[in-house]
Amino acid sequence: MRIIKVKSLKNQQVMSDKCYVAEFFFDRLKGLMGKTVLMEGEAMLFPRCQSVHMWFMKMSLDIIFLKQGKEKETHEVTSIFVQVKPWKLLPLLDVKASEVLELQAGITKKLNIQVGDKLCIN
Numbered sequence: 001m002r003i004i005k006v007k008s009l010k011n012q013q014v015m016s017d018k019c020y021v022a023e024f025f026f027d028r029l030k031g032l033m034g035k036t037v038l039m040e041g042e043a044m045l046f047p048r049c050q051s052v053h054m055w056f057m058k059m060s061l062d063i064i065f066l067k068q069g070k071e072k073e074t075h076e077v078t079s080i081f082v083q084v085k086p087w088k089l090l091p092l093l094d095v096k097a098s099e100v101l102e103l104q105a106g107i108t109k110k111l112n113i114q115v116g117d118k119l120c121i122n
Contacts, residue, residue: 001027006043006101009074009118013111016043016103019121023047031102033057038104045121046100051093057086060105065097066119075099077117080108 002023006016018041022028032044033056046052052063060083066075078096083105107113 004045004121006045007120008111008113009120010113011111014041015107015111015113015119016101017041019043019045019101021045021047032059032061035059040104043101043103046102048098049100050095050097051091052100052102053091054084054086054088060085062103062105062108063092064101064103064108064113064119065092065094066099066101066121067096068098069118073120073122075119075121077113077115077119079115080113082106082108 002021004019004021005014006019007014022031022044028046036058063081063084064077065079067078068075079094081092
């Protein structure tokens with residue numbers, strides 16, 4: 001699985017230096033299921049995705065929906081779901097998004113990430 005880095009362009013802070021990209025069917029199917037904790041700096045990016053679920057999850061997550069900007073590495077935050085609990089019944093959805101970023105719960109608040117912010121993903 002490919003590993004990339006995610007940085008906020010607003011404050012130049014690294015959000016993840018170990019972001020796993022779920023590009024292939026089984027990676028996307030499994031996602032973060034089975035993990036009990038995300039270490040600092042870990043995340044998962046789901047390209048070509050507008051919805052996620054929390055079934056079978058064992059931890060809370062911050063979920064950021066993104067759309068790709070004009071430049072390949074720049075992405076705009078379209079919506080944020082903070083500290084989403086495991087086993088949430090309904091899926092999270094954002095039809096404006098083209099990718100979903102799953103992060104350690106609380107990181108978006110800690111780094112003051114808001115809708116409209118730009119992230120650099122490379």
